[in-house]
Amino acid sequence: MQTSLQPVPDRQDPLRKAAQQLEATFLAEMLKSAGLGESRESFGGGSGEDQFSTFLVRAQAEQMAQAGGIGLAESLYNSMKEAQND
Numbered sequence: 001m002q003t004s005l006q007p008v009p010d011r012q013d014p015l016r017k018a019a020q021q022l023e024a025t026f027l028a029e030m031l032k033s034a035g036l037g038e039s040r041e042s043f044g045g046g047s048g049e050d051q052f053s054t055f056l057v058r059a060q061a062e063q064m065a066q067a068g069g070i071g072l073a074e075s076l077y078n079s080m081k082e083a084q085n086d
Helices: 014-033 046-066 072-085
Strands: none
Touching: 014 046, 014 072
16 A cells, blocks of 8 residues: 655744634634633623633634644645745
């Protein structure tokens, strides 16, 4: 059985990092729109929960993007790489 080896993406590439950050920002906005991080009506954490919920949503979005996300980072990376080569 033959398998084709694909190059391992360079995680230190500034363009790849920028693409992942853009995807994380997009995912954070989508998670907020879906209601993640909103205060619960009963037994909520009060004002502290409201203040720090954005940090939780952002951290979750960053983890999602690092784990592969929705493919947006890869598309952005490829577009930025093409623009850089032009």
